[in-house]
Structure formats: structure tokens, C-alpha cells
Amino acid sequence: xxxxxxxxxxxxxxxxxxxxxxxxxxxxxxxxxxxxxxxxxxxxxxxxxxxxxxxxxxxxxxxxxxxxxxxxxxxxxxxxxxxxxxxxxxxxxxxxxxxxxxxxxxxxxxxxxxxxxxxxxxxxxxxxxxxxxxxxxxxxxxxxxxxxxxxxxxxxxxxxxxxxxxxxxxxxxxxxxxxxxxxxxxxxxxxxxxxxxxxxxxxxxxxxxxxxxxxxxxxxxxxxxxxxxxxxxxxxxxxxxxxxxxxxxxxxxxxxxxxxxxxxxxxxxx
Numbered sequence: 001x002x003x004x005x006x007x008x009x010x011x012x013x014x015x016x017x018x019x020x021x022x023x024x025x026x027x028x029x030x031x032x033x034x035x036x037x038x039x040x041x042x043x044x045x046x047x048x049x050x051x052x053x054x055x056x057x058x059x060x061x062x063x064x065x066x067x068x069x070x071x072x073x074x075x076x077x078x079x080x081x082x083x084x085x086x087x088x089x090x091x092x093x094x095x096x097x098x099x100x101x102x103x104x105x106x107x108x109x110x111x112x113x114x115x116x117x118x119x120x121x122x123x124x125x126x127x128x129x130x131x132x133x134x135x136x137x138x139x140x141x142x143x144x145x146x147x148x149x150x151x152x153x154x155x156x157x158x159x160x161x162x163x164x165x166x167x168x169x170x171x172x173x174x175x176x177x178x179x180x181x182x183x184x185x186x187x188x189x190x191x192x193x194x195x196x197x198x199x200x201x202x203x204x205x206x207x208x209x210x211x212x213x214x215x216x217x218x219x220x221x222x223x224x225x226x227x228x229x230x231x232x233x234x235x236x237x238x239x240x241x242x243x244x245x246x247x248x249x250x251x252x253x254x255x256x257x258x259x260x261x262x263x264x265x266x267x268x269x270x
Contacts (some may be wrong), residue, residue, distance in 0.1 A: 016106040029158045031207030032175035037092050038079040038119050040157050042228075043097075043174060044070055044140035045091050046124075046215060048077070049084035061158045061216020062087065062124065063139045063219050063228055066260035067132070068105075070124040070216035071139075073231050073247070077107045077122050087126060090136040094159055094172035103127040110255050121247045123259050139217060142227045142250045146198070154220040156201070156232060156244075158213030179203050181220075181229075182243060190242045191235070197251040199230045201244040208244045210237035218246045 043260045046060040060076035070087055084102050105125040118194065130136060148154070157176045159168060168175065179201045187200030194200070201208065209216070213265020218230035230246025249256070 008173070029156060029175045029177050029207070029209055029213055031203070031205060032156075032158075032177035035092075035174040036175040038135045040174065040176070040219075041090075041133075041135050041137040041159055044068075045088040045094060045159055045218070047078055047086050047088060048080045050079050051081035051097060052079065055081075055084070059159065059212045061213055061218045062230065064089065064130060064136065065123075065138055065141065065228075065256065067129040067138075067160040068126045069260045070126065071217075071228070071249075071256065072122055072124060073230060073233055074109045074120050074122040075233070076215040077124065080104075080107070082106075087124060089130055090133075091159075092135070092174055096171050099133070100130070101221070102130070108259055110264060117198055117245050117247065119197070119247070121231050121249075121252050121255075123256065125259075139219065140222075140225055140227045141253065141256065142222065142229060144250050144253050146222065146227070146229075146250055148220045148229050150183065152181055152229075153222045154179055154181060154201070154218055154229065155226075156209055156213070156216065156218055158209060158216045159231075177203070177207055179208065179218075179244070181218075187238060187243050189243075191245070194245065197248050198233070199246045199248050200235075201230075201246065208235070208237060 002049045042064045044062045046062050048058050050056040062070040062072035085104055087102045088098045089102055105127045107122055107124055108124050109122045111119045138213045155176055155178050159172055182202045187194055214232050216232050217228045219226045228249050233245045233247050235242050235244045
């Protein structure tokens with residue numbers, strides 16, 4: 001047990017310093033601002049390493065949805081090595097100590113990831129349950145009939161670069177950006193092949209998510225609380241990249257709830 005903890009600590013340090021072999025993909029929300037500590041307690045950072053000989057590293061976002069489950073993008077967990085990959089829970093500044101570094105038990109994808117961001121959603125089962133606190137708590141999910149649009153008050157959050165080729169400076173503080181949902185018809189004018197069950201976001205100043213933020217949440221205000229409306233999937237990385245695309249969480253509630261409320265052992269990886 002002591003050796004496993006030591007090994008995981010070494011992996012954390014190597015990930016944060018870029019010390020593992022292979023290429024690393026690190027980027028995040030463009031034009032955002034520092035988030036306030038404990039304002040997004042469901043936010044997690046995925047430190048992923050490929051299972052092939054290249055040992056490529058990449059970072060993604062995710063959200064705590066239950067004591068042992070994290071919601072993210074399917075593309076974030078493709079071809080990963082479960083021994084070298086882990087989830088950072090309770091993180092605020094990536095170069096400082098987080099609440100906990102959690103091992104991955106397995107991954108459940110909704111279906112095979114298709115074209116045009118179709119079904120870009122997955123669940124991560126952690127090896128151990130999370131202890132909730134003021135800085136670690138599950139995100140609320142929408143109801144199946146909820147609708148959100150241009151008048152909704154929404155945000156995205158993530159870590160990494162603050163512009164194309166501009167890394168987020170130490171200590172890598174969680175970034176937040178208030179952003180608007182655009183109509184599906186407007187999105188299709190820019191992205192004709194956009195998949196169903198997706199939402200699009202846009203910002204008048206060209207700000208948005210980028211590689212490294214995918215898997216993270218689009219949250220919107222519903223009454224007096226915030227709910228996770230989308231899982232960031234692609235786009236939005238500057239004004240030339242078009243709208244940001246998110247998987248619409250309300251369309252996958254049965255999938256999510258069937259797993260996070262299922263008793264017993266974790267399901268076989270899909």
C-alpha cells in the first residue's frame with residue numbers, strides 16, 4: 001500500500017512537470033479568469049497516459065457526479081493506461097496539493113464514439129469513494145425536460161493555456177468563463193454536420209474552451225442552483241475555430257443514473 005501511494009505521488013509530480021516520455025497536450029480556456037477557491041467543488045482534472053509505447057500524456061476535465069463516479073468526455077479516456085492515469089479531486093491550483101489523487105477502476109462509455117461529436121460522454125469509476133467536503137462535492141444534474149438557451153446564465157471551467165500557445169502560469173489556477181449557449185440553427189450554420197444531443201456555445205470575443213478542457217462541464221443556473229448542462233467536446237478554441245460543442249447531459253440521464261446508483265461492483269469496461 002505504501003509503495004502504491006509513493007508510485008502515484010511520483011506520477012503526479014511527473015505529470016505536472018512534463019517529465020514523462022512522449023508528447024503532452026496541455027491547453028485550456030481562452031480568455032478566462034481565475035476562479036474563486038471552492039466555487040466549483042465538483043471539478044476534477046484527469047491526468048491521462050496512453051497505453052501504447054509512445055506514452056503520450058493529455059489532460060482533461062471532469063465532474064464528480066457521485067461518491068465513486070466522474071462524468072467526462074469519451075475522447076478523454078480513449079486508449080488510456082489505467083496504471084499511469086489518475087484523477088485529481090479537489091484541485092484548485094494544479095502545482096499545489098489537491099484533495100486527493102484517485103486511481104481509475106474502469107471506464108464506461110455510452111456507445112462507440114462516432115463522427116461529429118456523437119455520444120461523446122463517459123463515466124469513470126474510481127477505485128475508492130470520495131469523501132465530500134466544502135471543496136469536493138457532486139454537481140447537480142438537470143431534469144430530462146429542462147431546456148437551456150441564449151438567455152441562460154452559464155459557465156465553463158478548466159485548466160491550462162490561456163491562449164493559443166500561451167500556457168497558464170504557475171501555479172495553474174482553475175479558470176472560469178461565463179459563456180452563452182447559441183441556438184441549434186445558428187450552430188448548424190457554422191457546423192452543418194453537428195450531431196444531435198449536443199449544445200453549442202459562443203462568445204463575442206472569441207473566448208472559449210480548447211484541448212485539455214474537453215470533458216469538463218458547461219453549467220447553467222436553474223433557479224437557485226447550478227446544474228451541469230453539457231460536457232465539453234470540441235471547438236471554441238479562439239475565433240477561427242467556431243462554436244464550442246458540448247454533449248447535452250439531459251439526453252443521457254438514464255445512462256448516467258443507471259450506473260452511478262447501481263450497487264455492487266463496478267461494471268466491466270466498455
